[in-house]
Amino acid sequence: MITGIGIDLVECDRFLDWSAFKKQRVFTKKELEYADNDNANAEKHLANCWAAREACLKALGLGFGEDIAFSDVSVIHDDAGHPELLLAGGAKAALKEMAGSNAHIQVSITDQGEYSAAVVVIEKQD
Incomplete structure (x- = not known):
């Protein structure tokens, strides 16, 4: 079940x-x-990293601030170069509260010309 969707353009x-x-x-x-x-x-x-982080926070219903540090959401890449999100601290706690400990985060990042965009979907796994 989808529990959060976020998008960002930068x-x-x-x-x-x-x-x-x-x-x-x-x-x-x-x-x-x-x-x-x-x-x-x-x-x-x-810019791609920033857009993905912002999209993730929007999917979580959060923003950078007192409980969320910049380092709480980061973009890593698998061996094939595909982006993945790594959550820590307040962002990880918010994800667990929203979708449980088996949550799945999907991220898609694109850029064209002077813009980067990202979409994040958070799914609660049964």
């Missing part, structure tokens, strides 16, 4: 002027390494 150029310090504060080491592996498209990769 301009890739948003991250061009961010300092290394700000990027390190917001993105995980793995996210930054993944972006740095394709330096020509680094901002696009960061």
Whole structure:
């Protein structure tokens, strides 16, 4: 059963002027390494991560703030390069409360031109 759906759209150029310090504060080491592996498209990769994180929080009915840290939602990639979401802290607790301990999160990320978008679907598994 679907318990949450979230979508987000972000301009890739948003991250061009961010300092290394700000990027390190917001993105995980793995996210930054993944972006740095394709330096020509680094901002696009960061925008993809940001859109996926925001879509996840929207699916959970949350936002970054007191109970949710930037590091509570991160984007990782499997061996084939497919994105997956890794939840920790407040986001993980909210997921368990919403959909139980067998919850399944699906994420789809796309980018075109100057925009990145992501959709997240949270399913409660029986």
